[in-house]
Amino acid sequence: MPDIATSLTDQYAARVTADIERVSQEREQVRAEISALQQRLGTLESDHQQLLKLRATLTGEPVAPVAAVEPSPSGTAAEPEEAGKKAGAKVPRPRSSQPPARARADRRGKKAAPGEATWGEVLLSYLAEQQGPQSVAEITNGVSAAHPARTVQATVVRNTLEALVARGKVQRSKQARSVAYSMAPRQGGAAQPEQKQEDVKSSKSA
Template identity: 40%
Template sequence: MSENAIASTELTSQYTAQVTNDLERNLKEQERVQQEIAALQQQLATLQHDHAVLVNMHQALGLTPPTAEAEQSPAPAPRKKTGTRRPAPSKKGATPKASRSATTKAEAKTAEPTLVSLIRDHLAAQSEPRSTAEIADAMGQAHPDRGIKPTVVRTTLEALVAKGTVQRVKQGSSVYYTTSDATLPAPEQASTDAQTDTTA
């Protein structure tokens, strides 16, 4: 009886320590993600402000907006005066080449897949879970013109985990991600598979 009681006490203390550590890690991870979101929101606000200033300068020079996107973007009072009159001439009164190029650019922007769908498709094509760095590298190589940052990839992955589309897998101190419907290989099986591949 005494041995069973001792073993039970040790097991309880181990579980308590593990749960406490996991809770602390979870809180730290939440703080880090919140800081990244705040930084991204600040960066977005700065870009929107810069865009509004550029639109005003563009209009002050008497130029027509280069794309339909520029017409729809938020801007201060000067845009409201020209917003009801400028769009119609830019589409109908402009030369065919100018209107074609504007619509082509707008269609190209809307046709681009979102980062969420890119990451989801990338993970679905993988046979093993991938780390944030691996996913960010793959996104950067596949879409160098988009300038995808690792912090944005990590934030997107955590959002997908929250929705249940992606699963977070811990292997030691590292965190990996995979699609929810993928079968997760055990670390030992993955290492033995790697050894058989190298021997073959």
């Protein structure tokens, strides 16, 4: 009997150990998936904000305040531990109804900062230095290399280029199956300064 009991105990222990390993593997897999989803969410949030700013630049409409809170860099591991704190922190939320006005003022102030170039200015400056048309991917990579401090998204670059095409500042062309962009040709813009100089010289000689 003792041998049988010991054998059953060993079997149960081995089974529990196997279950622990299986659960640990699944837990790590879920954590990896959550981390990937959080990174994807952060990218989508950044794209959403850039698109809102682009639309506000084109239409003049103010950017609506964002109600969602950005995810914490600590990940979901801190969520179970702080679940009770978050539940208690929901009570004084009436204060959150006041900051949106301040958030709008802060964002408008950031837009008006003279040292920060808009995406349109960045893309126009980049295209002016290129010899020929480039695709969205090439422009995105080039701008990323020229401005490493800024987060450059292909979606924002494409939408900004289309807006510049609509304003006549950028020209769009097709190369095989892809679309390329380049600076729109200037119409007599370079000849005007020379004409002015010639007029000044002729007036002095007279």
